[in-house]
Amino acid sequence: MPELPEVETCCRGIAPHISQQLVSNIILRHSRLRWPVPDTIVEMIGQTIHTVSRRGKYLLLSADSGTAIFHLGMSGSLRIVSAETTLRKHDHIDIEFTNKTILRFHDPRRFGALLWTRSNPLQHPLLAKLGPEPLSKIFTGDYLFKLSRKRNTNIKQFIMDSQIVVGVGNIYANESLFHAGIRPTLAAGKISLARYELLVAAIKKVLTYAIKRGGTTLRDFVGGDGNPGYFSQELFVYGRAGDTCKRCKKILREIRLGQRTTVYCLGCQK
DNA sequence: CCCTGAACCTGACCGC
DNA sequence: TGCGGTCAGGTTCAGG
Numbered sequence: 001m002p003e004l005p006e007v008e009t010c011c012r013g014i015a016p017h018i019s020q021q022l023v024s025n026i027i028l029r030h031s032r033l034r035w036p037v038p039d040t041i042v043e044m045i046g047q048t049i050h051t052v053s054r055r056g057k058y059l060l061l062s063a064d065s066g067t068a069i070f071h072l073g074m075s076g077s078l079r080i081v082s083a084e085t086t087l088r089k090h091d092h093i094d095i096e097f098t099n100k101t102i103l104r105f106h107d108p109r110r111f112g113a114l115l116w117t118r119s120n121p122l123q124h125p126l127l128a129k130l131g132p133e134p135l136s137k138i139f140t141g142d143y144l145f146k147l148s149r150k151r152n153t154n155i156k157q158f159i160m161d162s163q164i165v166v167g168v169g170n171i172y173a174n175e176s177l178f179h180a181g182i183r184p185t186l187a188a189g190k191i192s193l194a195r196y197e198l199l200v201a202a203i204k205k206v207l208t209y210a211i212k213r214g215g216t217t218l219r220d221f222v223g224g225d226g227n228p229g230y231f232s233q234e235l236f237v238y239g240r241a242g243d244t245c246k247r248c249k250k251i252l253r254e255i256r257l258g259q260r261t262t263v264y265c266l267g268c269q270k
Numbered sequence: 271c272c273c274t275g276a277a278c279c280t281g282a283c284c285g286c
Numbered sequence: 287t288g289c290g291g292t293c294a295g296g297t298t299c300a301g302g
Contacts, residue, residue: 003295034278034297057296074296075280090280109279111296126297153273162297169295238295259275261293 002072004134004167005207007057009214010078014103015052017080021097022048023063030092034073034113037093041116044068044095056130056166060121067121068095073111079104131165134203139165141197148188148196155191156184157258159203168203170260172210174238176202183269184262185255237263 002010023044031037047063054060059070059078070078081104093105093114105114117124132139147164148155156177159168168176177184179202182195191199213231232239236246241254241263248267255262 006295071296073279074294107279108281109294109296111278113297151272157273160296171295258273260296 002057002076003169003172003210004054004057005172005210005214007054007059007072007167008211010072011052011054011059014078014080017101018049018061018095018097018103019052020048020050021099021101022046023095024098025094025096027094027096028092029094030090030110033092033107033110034071035115037114038116040066040118041068041114043116043118055122055127056133056162057169058121058127062121066116066118069113069115069117069121069124069126070105071113071126073107073109073113075109076105076107076112079106129163131161131163134165134167134207139200139204141193141200144200145191145193145196148191151188153188154184154257155182155186155188155199156260156262158188159199160258160260165203167207171235171238172203172206174263175236176206178237178265178269179206181269184257184264237265239263 023046026041026045028037028041043066044063047065049061049063051062052059053062057071059072061068061070072078081102082100083102085102085104088106090108091104091106092110095103097103105112115124115126121127132143144159144164148158151158156173158164159176160170160173174184176199180195180199182191182199213234237252241252241261243252244250245252245265245268248265250265250267252263252265
């Protein structure tokens with residue numbers, strides 16, 4: 001699923017097809033997702049989508065009286081389809097528009113979500129406490145350095161905490177730490193400001209590249225199907241445990257941190 | 271407040 | 287071919 005670059009790619013892909021379009025119907029084939037889709041979602045029928053935006057890994061479709069909030073979880077995807085498109089297993093939700101296009105949500109594991117809020121979506125409980133966008137100017141080495149003082153957690157879990165910064169998932173956390181030369185197990189509170197500057201630069205570089213990459217893969221409107229914007233060949237550590245480091249040729253090591261697979265190079269990351 | 275681990279769910283893959 | 291175990295890109299929540 002989707003990490004931030006994939007969600008951004010999805011957002012850009014579907015926006016031209018549904019912006020300013022009128023919702024004619026919503027079909028819920030399976031509403032038991034991460035949370036049940038609220039009954040109030042039907043309010044969207046008869047309303048126009050004004051903007052399609054992203055906050056962290058949440059997609060926001062703002063309509064007349066409220067906003068639909070999508071999250072793709074681990075295996076979710078959104079596609080623009082037509083009435084003739086064959087239904088696949090796990091195609092749980094259709095949002096139909098008067099121009100005949102359909103926004104179709106597919107999610108085998110059902111860790112995704114669709115919610116509806118009548119107030120400012122940024123004030124929604126799930127979004128209110130999110131940290132800054134990683135590509136914004138307020139996300140700096142200084143910011144991470146200050147927040148990390150007295151934190152004993154390892155640096156990898158620290159940067160994957162969405163209250164610290166949004167959008168750094170497992171793939172990009174591993175990759176960013178490699179590029180910054182930082183060992184994932186280090187206590188966040190013991191890392192210097194200079195190293196946090198390197199880390200922030202790496203995170204921005206990796207995410208920006210992946211978004212650019214996603215944009216090149218993006219064709220018709222599809223927003224990804226659980227695969228990263230990266231081509232696996234371009235990854236330096238994620239999924240490469242036991243293989244040799246592309247930089248120093250040492251064997252990449254794999255450990256578990258916070259229940260997530262972590263891969264790093266003993267030679268390049270100190 | 272901080273940290274850890276369980277939980278949510280399906281499918282793919284691997285060894286026997 | 288089938289069976290059991292393991293793993294997967296995320297996030298919330300309970301409990302210490």
